[in-house]
Amino acid sequence: MQVVLRDNDQGPFLSKVLAYGQAEALLDEAQLAQIKAKAVLMSLKLADKFYNKYKMHLLEHAAFDVIGVASLGLMALSERDLNRALTLLMTPDGIVKSFQKGWSMLSTVSKYKISGKSVYGDIDNILLDRVSSPSDADEWMGWQAYQEALLDFNxxxxxxxxxxxxxxxxxxxxxxxxxxxxxxxxxxxxxxxxxxxxxxxxxxxxxxxxxxxxxxxxxxxxxxxxxxxxxxxxxxxxxxxxxxxxxxxxxxxxxxxxxxxxxxxxxxxxxxxxxxxxxxxxxxxxxxxxxxxxxxx
Structure with missing residues (x-):
């Protein structure tokens, strides 16, 4: 999975945090490589479970899911603070914990969603599609999509x-x-x-x-x-x-x-x-x- 580093306030939060770490010299190449490697492994596991890891366009879709869901969880765990988010990402399982948090958040607000049987189990297809994002997207609406779903769930x-x-x-x-x-x-x-x-x-x-x-x-x-x-x-x-x-x-x-x-x-x-x-x-x-x-x- 290619994680493109851009300082774009409108892009996915994960990319924003990584770009911040690089810009402030708080994240070296080795640390960045570890985070990328973990993200690639997560994408492979996600593709194997929900898609087909042998079809490259579906593997790319899984990678977008990881970026979007991890961004969502990272925002929640860090309360959108860049320093706290970077500190979490630099821990051995930081990106995994972020993804797990984001997945749990989406699972909760999908409880009353009615959009047919979901290939993602307890997560609504449409909601996950809105959260999913390339790392270099100019605009990421995942947080807003989650907030709308949370309001409806409440x-x-x-x-x-x-x-x-x-x-x-x-x-x-x-x-x-x-x-x-x-x-x-x-x-x-x-x-x-x-x-x-x-x-x-x-x-x-x-x-x-x-x-x-x-x-x-x-x-x-x-x-x-x-x-x-x-x-x-x-x-x-x-x-x-x-x-x-x-x-x-x-x-x-x-x-x-x-x-x-x-x-x-x-x-x-x-x-x-x-x-x-x-x-x-x-x-x-x-x-x-x-x-x-x-x-x-």
């Missing part, structure tokens, strides 16, 4: 945690495409209506049997409900949800509550499920934050 993991903690049926299927904001909104509404009980698909039926308090119909009331619900969650989960909530979250819940009042009035009149469904669609389900979407039979 959201989906948060949805799974909310389902587990608050819902009677806690199974989570990524194919359901549940939004974190909408799931949390349903939690806030349901618990405001019925107290600290497990959430079931019965809100629409039970709505007729509760009294909607006038004090609920304010943005300030919903902000308090949001604060109280977040307080029940682990700190990391609460922070993830807080970041995801838009400034119109509480006003959106107030709008949904106003609709719930109209829906309840129709329930009390004994209108048919078909008319209730038409009422929902007329209002626009996508605009009813936290309103459960299921069919009342």
């Amino acid at each position: 959201r989906q993991e948060s949805v799974a945690c909310l389902l587990k903690q608050f819902y009677s049926q806690a199974s989570y299927d990524p194919l359901d495409c549940l939004g974190l904001e909408s799931v949390f909104a349903e939690v806030v509404l349901y618990r405001m209506f019925f107290g600290p009980v497990k959430i079931k698909q019965d809100l629409k039926q039970r709505l007729a049997h509760i009294e909607l308090q006038d004090s609920w119909f304010t943005v300030e009331h919903f902000e308090l409900q949001v604060k109280n619900t977040l307080a029940e969650l682990p700190t990391d989960l609460a922070e993830t949800i807080s970041v995801d909530l838009g400034k119109y979250f509480s006003p959106g819940l107030l709008r949904t509550l106003t609709f719930a009042k109209s829906y309840r009035e129709q329930l009390l009149k004994g209108v048919s499920p078909e008319r209730l469904e038409r009422l929902e669609y007329k209002e626009g389900l996508s605009g009813l934050l936290g309103w459960p979407i299921y069919i009342v039979m």
Whole structure:
């Protein structure tokens, strides 16, 4: 594997660190040769496992994978500090540890990825392809790709945690495409209506049997409900949800509550499920934050 040394801030982090070591006379030719040799061996092993080491273009692909994944891990382990990164690379297994770290990071955020069966086992094909890079690339977007995948993973993991903690049926299927904001909104509404009980698909039926308090119909009331619900969650989960909530979250819940009042009035009149469904669609389900979407039979 040819590791080209360039001082390019936009290129892969591994190349940037090696170029820095050479420029500052902190990395001699023998040390650089050791790192290269280890990287070549890693590329051969990766090609043997996932590609075909006897086809040169696939071996080159494996080398790009090693550069990208090692860059990712090296950035994380060194907190993007060039001196710390170089010190790590100069240890006997520095590049191996960097690659292992990067691979672990990609494996974690690939948990909910849906892009077909991956040839890389537990790592998403598309994500690894975005991280993979030649050493002399003018632009490397691997870190940004990982951050995007991490954000999506945190959201989906948060949805799974909310389902587990608050819902009677806690199974989570990524194919359901549940939004974190909408799931949390349903939690806030349901618990405001019925107290600290497990959430079931019965809100629409039970709505007729509760009294909607006038004090609920304010943005300030919903902000308090949001604060109280977040307080029940682990700190990391609460922070993830807080970041995801838009400034119109509480006003959106107030709008949904106003609709719930109209829906309840129709329930009390004994209108048919078909008319209730038409009422929902007329209002626009996508605009009813936290309103459960299921069919009342």
